[in-house]
Amino acid sequence: MTSTYYQTITELERKKVSRDYIVGWASGFLGNPKLEEQRLTEAYEAGYADGQGQCTDNAESWK
Template identity: 55%
Template sequence: MNQFYYDAVTKMEQMGVDDEYIQGWQCGYLQNPKREEQRLTPAYEAGYADGEEKNTDNFAQWVKQS
């Protein structure tokens, strides 16, 4: 397993980042196809774009508010 990927996912989970964003980031990072259109959300699409770029700068924007 790629250490960067593992560390990024662990950090997102610890920060409480939206699950949709995390799933999108993972799919983008791994270059998986996007979900079918009716299941896309803004968080997923933002995560996917960041994952494709291997970008970890936007995690805090997607932390779930309690």
């Protein structure tokens, strides 16, 4: 694990970003498979995409 992972999660929590976005971001960052289709939310998918790109571009939309 890199410090980027921990710093980003801490920053997202501090900004009170949606839990679904944070879980999605972490999963995308770590390369985990997505959740089952019935459990996907828009916030999770946005976080997953940002995590794969190692950015937080959509985080502000999910407070």
